[in-house]
Amino acid sequence: MKFSDLNLSNPLIRALKDKKYEKPTPIQSKVIPTILNNRDVIAAAQTGTGKTAAFVLPILSKLSDPKDNDKGRKMKALILTPTRELAAQIRESIDAYSKYLDIRSTAVYGGARIHNQQLKLKKGVDILVATPGRLLDLYRQKSVSFINIDFFVLDEADQMLDMGFINDIKTIMKLLPERRQNLMFTATFSDLFRSLVKEVANKPIEISVTSDNETGANIDHYVHPVDKARKAELLLNLIENENFSQALIFTKTKHGADRLQKRLEKLKITSKAIHGNKTQNNRMKALEAFKKNKIRMLVATDVAARGLDIKNMEQVINFDVPTVARDYVHRIGRTGRAGKKGKAITLVSADEFRLLQDIEKLLKQKIKRVEIPGFEPEQPLPVALNLPKKKHGKKGIFRKPKNNSNSNRSRSRNRSRSRRR
Ligand code: ADP
Numbered sequence: 001m002k003f004s005d006l007n008l009s010n011p012l013i014r015a016l017k018d019k020k021y022e023k024p025t026p027i028q029s030k031v032i033p034t035i036l037n038n039r040d041v042i043a044a045a046q047t048g049t050g051k052t053a054a055f056v057l058p059i060l061s062k063l064s065d066p067k068d069n070d071k072g073r074k075m076k077a078l079i080l081t082p083t084r085e086l087a088a089q090i091r092e093s094i095d096a097y098s099k100y101l102d103i104r105s106t107a108v109y110g111g112a113r114i115h116n117q118q119l120k121l122k123k124g125v126d127i128l129v130a131t132p133g134r135l136l137d138l139y140r141q142k143s144v145s146f147i148n149i150d151f152f153v154l155d156e157a158d159q160m161l162d163m164g165f166i167n168d169i170k171t172i173m174k175l176l177p178e179r180r181q182n183l184m185f186t187a188t189f190s191d192l193f194r195s196l197v198k199e200v201a202n203k204p205i206e207i208s209v210t211s212d213n214e215t216g217a218n219i220d221h222y223v224h225p226v227d228k229a230r231k232a233e234l235l236l237n238l239i240e241n242e243n244f245s246q247a248l249i250f251t252k253t254k255h256g257a258d259r260l261q262k263r264l265e266k267l268k269i270t271s272k273a274i275h276g277n278k279t280q281n282n283r284m285k286a287l288e289a290f291k292k293n294k295i296r297m298l299v300a301t302d303v304a305a306r307g308l309d310i311k312n313m314e315q316v317i318n319f320d321v322p323t324v325a326r327d328y329v330h331r332i333g334r335t336g337r338a339g340k341k342g343k344a345i346t347l348v349s350a351d352e353f354r355l356l357q358d359i360e361k362l363l364k365q366k367i368k369r370v371e372i373p374g375f376e377p378e379q380p381l382p383v384a385l386n387l388p389k390k391k392h393g394k395k396g397i398f399r400k401p402k403n404n405s406n407s408n409r410s411r412s413r414n415r416s417r418s419r420r421r
């Protein structure tokens with residue numbers, strides 16, 4: 001399938017050419033026609049599969065329809081997203097895709113001055129990207145009106161629910177016009193997500209391209225057993241010997257992130273830390289510096305990093321094993337984006353064995369263990385449990401999409417790659 005088969009307007013096709021996108025990702029080929037068909041959509045696909053463009057492109061296409069002669073900058077699309085960084089990122093994508101269109105958008109989120117956001121809203125926008133809390137503040141101050149909303153998007157819905165935004169979302173929903181198109185995107189269909197769907201969406205088409213326990217087939221991941229006290233030393237050794245050009249490093253705690261970052265800095269390995277205690281400005285700057293290759297290492301906690309799209313990330317390092325198994329999938333999903341190859345390693349000490357086991361259970365797969373000479377642990381990792389056998393099929397990000405919808409059952413060619421390992 002090509003973008004030109006999707007009935008998107010020409011200015012969009014041109015912008016996609018500029019972005020050097022060759023063809024739609026599986027989730028995009030499923031979701032875009034469904035949205036253009038005016039249906040509500042709930043879609044699950046692993047991170048890095050191009051969900052943003054899957055909703056932004058058809059919305060832009062519809063907003064720029066010449067039949068819709070409304071140049072009044074009426075806010076017609078509302079996109080809710082969990083974090084400030086994601087809001088800014090989606091806004092950037094909208095800008096890029098709409099460069100040949102007369103569309104105005106803005107992003108509002110906490111941690112930045114509300115006054116500036118009010119001014120932008122006053123000038124009028126077509127699309128608003130927002131985090132729930134700040135949006136409600138703006139609403140209470142009468143700086144935003146929802147009466148023209150035609151499109152309501154919940155992006156990274158599972159993360160929003162994890163972060164406790166359920167009540168804010170429900171409050172916002174009640175303020176929206178009844179007649180609207182609801183588009184809900186998530187990495188996984190959790191129970192909480194499904195219960196929210198019932199309240200938000202109207203006979204939605206369900207589209208699923210992957211499940212929670214799938215890691216991309218294009219990601220090589222393995223664990224290095226090591227004693228806890230020697231983790232930092234091993235990390236530095238790996239950075240030196242493996243010559244990572246850049247890596248995203250995850251730690252369990254904010255404090256741990258800072259400590260590690262200071263250690264890297266001491267060794268003249270350029271790095272920054274991002275976590276909840278850093279100011280918004282600080283986090284944005286660190287992310288920019290990393291994206292522009294001005295620093296080599298970005299040390300992050302889970303909340304700070306989930307959903308962030310960092311281009312050309314080849315390497316993810318789990319300095320600590322994530323305490324929530326699902327976060328493993330999210331973390332290593334930072335690499336191998338959009339079909340590129342990625343690598344992820346996890347440093348595991350004996351006390352983290354249970355967490356590792358939880359992950360292996362979730363993935364239904366043992367993760368390869370590689371001991372690094374000189375760092376063999378004195379406290380060895382127990383032998384992994386036998387896991388239920390997994391049927392071997394075609395798996396991974398670009399496997400054949402599974403479309404559970406009742407209608408819209410277009411057959412897509414099987415472009416899947418078989419899983420390596
Ligand atoms: P998700 O929301 O599913 O985690 P994103 O929307 O952040 O994924 O997209 C991940 C990356 O893939 C982004 O860098 C985006 O620019 C890129 N991308 C999206 N669609 C395509 C495409 N059709 N071809 C190539 N790259 C794409």
Ligand code: MG
Nearest residue numbers: 051052156307
């Ligand atoms: Mg996303």
